[in-house]
Amino acid sequence: MISVRNFSLGLTSLSGQPLNFCSDYRVECRCEVLTYTTAIGVVTVRALRSGGSSRISYSYEGKYTESGIRHEVIRRFGLRDDMERIYAVLNTDRYMDAAIGNLNGLRITENDPWETTLCFVVSQFNNIKRIRRIIGRLTERFGEEVELAGRAVKSFPSPETLASAELSEIRKCGTGFRDRYIKKVAQACTSGVDLADLADMDYHTAKERLLGLYGIGDKVADCILLFGYKKLEAFPVDVWVKRAVETVYFNGRKKSIGEIHAFAERRWEGLSGYANQYLFCNGRMNKIGA
């Protein structure tokens, strides 16, 4: 059992982060419940909010130790993030104040780098509901059947499997034109690029490395760095974030991607990733500028 303030399991897992694409969220009698599969097990997290704090419990099947599962949950959901400090840094204008009020407890999750990479390659020019279904079909078709505590579970598709898959087979999962990107990125990750290396690189160096991969551009690279490596300087600029920044901070004037990056870095410094997630979610909620 973990007790923390400023945590919402629902907002965190339904806000367009990787868990939104490959996990199952439900509510059971006022308790929020999320089940997801990792490389070594199936994890179920329950959160019950009362007052300003959440009581979080977890269970699992698979090869976890007691300290291992606790560490997994704390790390995955960002439970060590000092939200009071983060909110203090972000809350310098009326819009952010409202966003923080609407989205209290939304955290940046930290996910497996390869899973994050595939999710956001699939995400491009796509919508969340369909990303979820495509990831589900890729897992069903290309995941390995593994047995966890006597139960058959499909693992997340590996880069090796996708690297050698037929393009037409990938496309049958509904990927559309992204089939080439998926295969190329998978191939790069099995020869030449070790995603584990990026963890030790600074943000800009790691981003350059990702941008070298066919199918990964500016926005997807930032998503991978934010949600796969928790580099909080990352600021993914998608249509929602671009609209929100232009509307709120530039009086509706159009700005280039580069100008928006420069603005975010100056205004929120090392926490622009958190600002980004609040802009994204609040912008979608309010359909700001649309």
Place this chain on the structure above:
DNA sequence: ACCCAGGCGGGCG
């Protein structure tokens, strides 16, 4: 029918 979605690569000026 039409518009849009957590964009990217390629081709052009």
Place this chain on the structure above:
DNA sequence: CGCCCGCATGGG
């Protein structure tokens, strides 16, 4: 560099 285009698919 910046800009514009096509790209597959499905939901509102």
